[in-house]
Amino acid sequence: MKSFLTLFLICIFLVACNSFEIEKKVVGKYYVIKNEGITTLNYKLENGAYVGKIPATLIEYGFNQKYIVGKTVDTNNLISYYIILREKDFDLAIEDNFRIGPIAEDEYTRNWKRKLKIKLYKIEE
Numbered sequence: 390m391k392s393f394l395t396l397f398l399i400c401i402f403l404v405a406c407n408s409f410e411i412e413k414k415v416v417g418k419y420y421v422i423k424n425e426g427i428t429t430l431n432y433k434l435e436n437g438a439y440v441g442k443i444p445a446t447l448i449e450y451g452f453n454q455k456y457i458v459g460k461t462v463d464t465n466n467l468i469s470y471y472i473i474l475r476e477k478d479f480d481l482a483i484e485d486n487f488r489i490g491p492i493a494e495d496e497y498t499r500n501w502k503r504k505l506k507i508k509l510y511k512i513e514e
Contacts, residue, residue, distance in 0.1 A: 416452050417475070421512060428512050430459050434480050442478070442488065443471045449509040458507050461491070470497040472505070
C-alpha cells in the first residue's frame with residue numbers, strides 16, 4: 390500500500406508540473422488531457438493537479454448525468470471501454486468503487502451501449 394501511495398503521489402506531481410498538448414474540460418472536474426502523445430481522462434484536484442481515471446489511451450468519450458464512458462486502445466490495438474460512476478467518484482476515490490472496466494468491445498456493445506444511451510465523441514486534436 391505504501392508503494393502504491395508513493396507512485397500515486399509521484400504521478401500527481403508529474404502531471405501537475407507539465408504543460409499539456411490538449412487540456413479540455415469534459416464535465417464537472419473531468420478533463421481530457423493529451424501529454425506526450427497519450428490522451429487520458431483525468432479528474433482535477435483542488436490544488437490544480439490531475440488524477441488519471443482511466444488507465445489506457447482514450448480515443449472516444451461521452452457522458453450523461455450519471456456516467457462517463459471512455460473508449461480506449463492499448464499498445465496491442467485492443468479496444469476496451471471504461472465506465473465511470475460519477476456520483477461515486479471523488480478526488481482520491483478507489484477505482485473499484487467508481488470504475489467498471491476494462492470491458493471488451495463486444496461486451497460493451499451487447500450489454501452496455503443500449504442501456505447507457507451515451508453518444509461517444511472522438512478526441513479532437
